[in-house]
Amino acid sequence: MRIEEAKKDAGDLRWLAYLLTGQHDLSIEIAVDAVTLQTKGGQVLPRWMKARSRRIVIARALAATRAELADSARQTALASVDRSAPAPRNWSLRPDTKKSQLEEALLEIDIFPRAVLILSIFEGVGIADAAILLDADATLVRKAQAIGLRELVRNLAPQEQDSVAVRPPALRLALAAQ
Numbered sequence: 001m002r003i004e005e006a007k008k009d010a011g012d013l014r015w016l017a018y019l020l021t022g023q024h025d026l027s028i029e030i031a032v033d034a035v036t037l038q039t040k041g042g043q044v045l046p047r048w049m050k051a052r053s054r055r056i057v058i059a060r061a062l063a064a065t066r067a068e069l070a071d072s073a074r075q076t077a078l079a080s081v082d083r084s085a086p087a088p089r090n091w092s093l094r095p096d097t098k099k100s101q102l103e104e105a106l107l108e109i110d111i112f113p114r115a116v117l118i119l120s121i122f123e124g125v126g127i128a129d130a131a132i133l134l135d136a137d138a139t140l141v142r143k144a145q146a147i148g149l150r151e152l153v154r155n156l157a158p159q160e161q162d163s164v165a166v167r168p169p170a171l172r173l174a175l176a177a178q
Contacts, residue, residue, distance in 0.1 A: 009050055010035045013057045015099075019106055019118050020061035030060045058123070062133055065111060072112035073136050076144045093156060105155035113148035116141050121149070 013034050017027035034053040062069065106114055115134060119125040120141075127145070131138040 009053070013053060015103075016054065016118070016123075017057050017061045019103065020058065020115055021065050022107055022111065022114075023064075026064055027061070030057055030064070033060070054123070058119070058133065062115065065115075066135075068111050069115060069134060072110045073134070073140060073144070075110065076112050076147060077140055079143075079147060081143055081146050082150055097156065101156065105152055108155050109148050109151045112136075113144040113151065116144040117148035117152060120145050 010031055014027050014031035017030040018024060021027055021030075034057045106117070109117065112134070116130055119130045119133065120127060125133070127138050127141050131141045134141065136144075
């Protein structure tokens with residue numbers, strides 16, 4: 001059971017690294033290093049080590065893409081933010097959305113807004129902490145979050161406008177904050 005749990009954790013860490021970097025090989029390398037720290041002699045370490053592994057994956061993924069993130073941050077600073085509603089009032093992430101669809105929708109977003117979105121919405125990192133991790137101003141991080149949310153909604157928007165589902169709380173709160 002513990003080995004199966006470690007395999008699942010490794011897959012989650014690889015996916016997190018992949019979403020942040022957009023690079024398969026690099027995400028595997030980052031996840032393997034984190035899992036190696038998480039396990040010792042076949043024993044899975046306590047839950048706090050798993051949380052530490054996620055932070056290590058995030059830090060390594062951001063460090064590995066630092067130049068790309070900086071270029072994207074400069075582009076984001078120059079971009080205008082659509083002040084209209086981020087999504088139609090009845091839009092929400094459909095419960096039948098597949099992981100592959102979410103992955104594709106996220107990877108279509110430029111790396112800086114995508115990293116902000118992953119950190120702030122999916123990982124629950126505060127704006128101030130995300131700004132520190134991304135070596136950016138909090139105002140730029142908020143702007144990138146707005147851009148990322150709008151692009152994610154656009155990428156995932158159902159073809160039929162009358163499809164309505166329950167929004168995940170984090171996404172609902174983030175959309176409401178815009």
